[in-house]
Amino acid sequence: MTSASNTSATANKPRIVIVGCGFxxxxxxxxxxxxxxxxxxxxxxNHHLFQPLLYQVATAGLSAPAIAAPVRHLFxxxxxxxxxxxxxxxxxPASRQVLLAGGMALPYDHLIVAAGATxxxxxxDDWAPYAPGLKTLxxxxxxxxxxLLAFESAEKEADLEKQxxxxxxxxxxxxxxxxxxxxxxxxxxxxxxxxxxxxxxPAKARIILLEGxxxxxxxxxxxxxxRATQQLQKLGVEVRLNAKVTAIDANGVQVQxxxxxxxxxxxxHCVTWAAGVAASPLGKQLAQSLGLPTDRAGRVAVEADLSxxxxxxxxxxxxxxxxxxxxxxxxxxxxxxxxxxxxxxxRVAAANILRRIAGQPTAxxxxxxxxxxxxxxxxxxxxxxxxxxxxxxFSGYFAWLFWLFAxxxxxxxxxxxxxxxxxxxxxxxxxxxxxxVITDIDKPPHL
Numbered sequence: 001m002t003s004a005s006n007t008s009a010t011a012n013k014p015r016i017v018i019v020g021c022g023f024x025x026x027x028x029x030x031x032x033x034x035x036x037x038x039x040x041x042x043x044x045x046n047h048h049l050f051q052p053l054l055y056q057v058a059t060a061g062l063s064a065p066a067i068a069a070p071v072r073h074l075f076x077x078x079x080x081x082x083x084x085x086x087x088x089x090x091x092x093p094a095s096r097q098v099l100l101a102g103g104m105a106l107p108y109d110h111l112i113v114a115a116g117a118t119x120x121x122x123x124x125d126d127w128a129p130y131a132p133g134l135k136t137l138x139x140x141x142x143x144x145x146x147x148l149l150a151f152e153s154a155e156k157e158a159d160l161e162k163q164x165x166x167x168x169x170x171x172x173x174x175x176x177x178x179x180x181x182x183x184x185x186x187x188x189x190x191x192x193x194x195x196x197x198x199x200x201x202p203a204k205a206r207i208i209l210l211e212g213x214x215x216x217x218x219x220x221x222x223x224x225x226x227r228a229t230q231q232l233q234k235l236g237v238e239v240r241l242n243a244k245v246t247a248i249d250a251n252g253v254q255v256q257x258x259x260x261x262x263x264x265x266x267x268x269h270c271v272t273w274a275a276g277v278a279a280s281p282l283g284k285q286l287a288q289s290l291g292l293p294t295d296r297a298g299r300v301a302v303e304a305d306l307s308x309x310x311x312x313x314x315x316x317x318x319x320x321x322x323x324x325x326x327x328x329x330x331x332x333x334x335x336x337x338x339x340x341x342x343x344x345x346x347r348v349a350a351a352n353i354l355r356r357i358a359g360q361p362t363a364x365x366x367x368x369x370x371x372x373x374x375x376x377x378x379x380x381x382x383x384x385x386x387x388x389x390x391x392x393x394f395s396g397y398f399a400w401l402f403w404l405f406a407x408x409x410x411x412x413x414x415x416x417x418x419x420x421x422x423x424x425x426x427x428x429x430x431x432x433x434x435x436x437v438i439t440d441i442d443k444p445p446h447l
Contacts, residue, residue, distance in 0.1 A: 027346030173275030174211030
């Protein structure tokens with residue numbers, strides 16, 4: 001009798017499917033922890049990844065478990081959540097089903113799509129094998145492999161010209177990921193690997209940051225962009241602005257500078273792509289099935305409450321949504337593709353589902369801008385923090401400390417915070433990086 005009653009109660013609960021356990025999906029799931037609903041959280045990996053520190057894994061500063069947390073562990077005490085490991089192949093709004101690879105179908109009453117983003121090579125996907133981007137742990141492992149094997153290959157190369165090519169490291173894109181990668185590569189060359197090689201001097205490695213616009217860190221005020229450039233140069237990074245990449249292959253990168261006709265090639269076997277992102281292909285598939293527009297990055301146009309036009313039961317959030325912030329008395333403004341925005345969208349999407357269930361009107365999304373920050377390297381960072389009195393802008397050592405503690409605070413899980421703090425403290429005093437494990441050594445170092 002009791003069992004039948006409980007089964008009936010469960011069957012009558014609204015079914016919510018959340019696609020993706022990034023920042024948006026994680027926050028949406030957490031926001032529904034006390035709601036009388038049944039949640040199915042599906043992701044193609046079994047872990048939540050703290051992407052802002054992914055470059056630290058790629059540069060051997062942190063191990064993967066330090067910035068990742070198993071999804072099942074995160075929600076082990078949230079009884080209304082069932083986690084599934086699977087890849088969503090399509091969404092069928094007509095039948096209200098999410099279809100997974102392998103044929104499984106997940107019915108839903110409400111759907112939150114937070115599938116995230118991938119790399120964008122601006123129509124040149126043939127560059128991908130030579131210039132991996134940084135979005136997943138697999139990407140980080142591959143970039144780390146190429147960086148470390150480049151030094152190993154240089155050590156074995158007798159020809160000085162070929163040796164120099166192995167010691168040229170190119171980072172394409174001057175956003176936060178590109179700036180952080182370039183600064184850390186300089187630290188590896190000048191400090192971490194010092195005294196470990198006999199035939200080469202790692203400090204002679206050239207770290208070249210290519211940015212197609214007039215300044216790095218476009219989202220920051222010009223004065224902080226300039227300060228970031230100065231700090232990069234102080235670390236030994238060659239910052240080349242207005243430098244547009246026109247070709248990439250196994251032997252190097254072709255660059256078109258601001259001056260027309262002066263195309264040149266950088267001989268290199270280690271290139272990191274940090275120049276562009278595109279929404280998950282799932283967004284385009286969903287938009288096409290509903291006849292909705294997407295922007296140039298493939299993000300789906302959403303309503304003020306983050307739902308889709310004509311389908312209030314579907315919400316799209318995070319990097320997949322071309323969302324706008326609707327502050328009272330102001331023209332709606334585009335929402336940046338950053339983790340604080342994804343978190344806020346997740347909470348608002350969850351709250352709006354509960355409003356719909358209760359028969360109440362939904363609320364428009366209002367983005368709260370906390371500012372931007374980026375680390376350049378050891379004792380170097382730039383910070384632009386929003387305060388009630390206006391934006392607070394500073395750089396250098398105290399900005400680096402602010403960046404460090406902010407990232408530790410926002411990490412998922414107490415254990416991860418402690419591990420990262422200990423690893424960073426050890427690296428700061430020893431100037432060493434101990435996560436230098438190379439796998440797939442049988443593959444070519446540059447492929």
